[in-house]
Amino acid sequence: AKPRVGYTFKSEGVESAMRRVLNQYRVKDIQSLPVIMKESCSIYDAIVTLFIEDTGSIFVVDENKYLSGIVSRKDFLKTTIGQADIHKVPVSVIMTRMPNIVTAALDETVVAAIKKIVEHEVDSLPVVKSRIEDEEEKLEVVGKISKTNIARLFLDLAANKTKEV
Template identity: 50%
Template sequence: METINLSSRQKEIIELVKKNGPITSEQLASKIGLTRAALRPDLAILTMTEILEARPKVGYIYANKTTSGLFNDYLKKIKIKDVMSKPITVDEQTTVYNAIVNLFLNDVGTIFVENKGCLVGAVSRKDFLKTAIGGTDINKVPIGIIMTRMPNIVYVESQDSVYTAAKKIIDREVDSLPVVEKTSEENEEKIKVIGKLSKTNITRLFVKMIEND
């Protein structure tokens, strides 16, 4: 994961723009003692990262982006495909008992349910607990009986942002979301699970970003 590391010249440009903005590239070049051509790559970087704003016929101004603002923008650009993990899935006919065993062996909070390779439902720890204490024979009942069924499953796609997924996790009060891939077979949409985005994935991302800062 890359962080923005500014050169000493870029930092000098920022300070000059803060004090003298709006200021043209010619004026900046004169103050630093370089040509406009020499400054062009630095100005391009500073405008692309939205630290400076270029206004036609006016010059450069400081965009007043705080560190937190840049961090937020960067976070919104991170794709789910970059941080998702392997999903734990079972077939719709799997017994509740075997699904619970699968849940604990893989140390996850939610299991996704498939039928012929397509997402049809999801079951959380809370669902399993309610079933177990309700007197149901978990050795005989298939997981399809207790799962939350499509289309009531909230999902995300690999190209969505992590920010989008985090919002959905909070809004729906779930611990994870299936990452899906949509295909079309015989004019029928198929939704296949290709990953998982959980609270743990998001926490790991924050830790990694801070460690790499």
């Protein structure tokens, strides 16, 4: 059974109680919608999308709609100060590719996801469902967890606005 919050308790320290509450959150509880593009999109179109959606990174999918890459503001900036024609070069040329993408699962704890974000120095992780197809693991993108989601959860906990999970 999951721990409940909201009752008065008698024999547990504040620290362990807080640790317990903080560790009960799952990625699915706080994730947001991902911004997704095809590999063939131009870098220019991807940058325009980045501004329109006001997001920090875009997840790239192959022709079967499975995750194949991720591009961040940092990747785009590196490209735009270079010589590439951003109207012609597709995002697939500059994206970070599988298997170098760090991902999260829906049922993973938020704490585990934050650990990945901090250790790999990225702003967000694609939230994925894994399936085996032709003996290969394919990843379907179902969400996104970012530092912003974490900041919002922190605020909710500090204001006690969280729903019980």
